[in-house]
Amino acid sequence: MEKALKQHPSNCIKVVVFGPESTGKTTLSRQLARHYNTLWVPEYSRSYLQEKWDKERKICEPKDIIPIAKGQMKLENELAQQTDSVLICDTDLLETKVYSEAYFNGTCDPVLNTYALKNTYNLYFLTYIDTPWEADDLRDRPNERELMFNAFEKALKTYKKSYILLKGNKKERLATAIKYIDKLLINKL
Numbered sequence: 001m002e003k004a005l006k007q008h009p010s011n012c013i014k015v016v017v018f019g020p021e022s023t024g025k026t027t028l029s030r031q032l033a034r035h036y037n038t039l040w041v042p043e044y045s046r047s048y049l050q051e052k053w054d055k056e057r058k059i060c061e062p063k064d065i066i067p068i069a070k071g072q073m074k075l076e077n078e079l080a081q082q083t084d085s086v087l088i089c090d091t092d093l094l095e096t097k098v099y100s101e102a103y104f105n106g107t108c109d110p111v112l113n114t115y116a117l118k119n120t121y122n123l124y125f126l127t128y129i130d131t132p133w134e135a136d137d138l139r140d141r142p143n144e145r146e147l148m149f150n151a152f153e154k155a156l157k158t159y160k161k162s163y164i165l166l167k168g169n170k171k172e173r174l175a176t177a178i179k180y181i182d183k184l185l186i187n188k189l
Contacts, residue, residue, distance in 0.1 A: 004070040005093065005115035010080035013184050014120075015177075016089045018156070018163070019127035020148035021139045024170065028127065029090035031174050032181070039079045040088035044071035045096070049138050059140065062107070065100050069093055069112050073119075086181055093119055098155050102148065117159055122184050124156055124163035125177050 015032075017025040026043065033040035045068045049060055060068075072091065080087050097116040100108045108116075129145040141148060156163045164180050166173040 002111055002115070005073050005111060005119075007073065007115075007119040008077040008080065010077075010087070011084040012080055013086045013122045013181070013188060014076075014080065014089060015086065015123045015125065015181060015184070016092045016095075016121045017127065018091065018095055018124045019152050020129060020145060021141065022131065022133050022145075023127035023129055023149075024131045024173065025127050026090050027170060028125070028166070028173055028177065029088045031170070032086075032088045032177055035174070035178060036086050036088075036181070038083050038086050038088065041072075041076045041079050041090060043091045044068060044075055045091070045099075046138065053138065059138070060099075060103065062100075062104050065096065065104075065112065066109055069096050069109075069115075072096065073115075086185065089121065092116075092121065094155055094159070094161070095152070098151050102151055121161075123180060124161050125173075125180075126153060126156060126163050126165050127173070128165060128167040130167055 017029045019025060029040045048064070048068050048071060052058055052064070072093065076089060093112060093116040097108050097112060100112065129149045133142045133145070135142070164176065166176055
């Protein structure tokens, strides 16, 4: 299992769009990938849990966390080999860890915990809760947005991850993210 959660070496800059549900992460990830003509890593848990919901009418259970983490890293590792500029990650294992702890009484599989902290990224974009809530089959905490946001920000601070808080409308968030990614790209040269 450990090998499946390990980040493979790559030549690209990796940024993570990070934060609670319904805060525009996927929209921003797509916009950034389009802007930089690069790849983005979708949030594996969305497709995994939607399939579970469609088949069983069940939400995430503790037994789902490791398969989600493995699927996320498999996508990231495959796509990281296909670009040498910037890779936009719509979540990472630290996000999976935060959700595990929030939903399952503060628990996180020890191997997931290890790789959530060991895998590295150049920058995180923490998406604020100033976007309208959009309900779907999987989103279930519209009244706990601030609590969840605080859990995500606390994780970034606790583990000393470099991050930029993104607030405002889609255009403002995109402009801010581009400004910081451009700096990373200039420093890579």
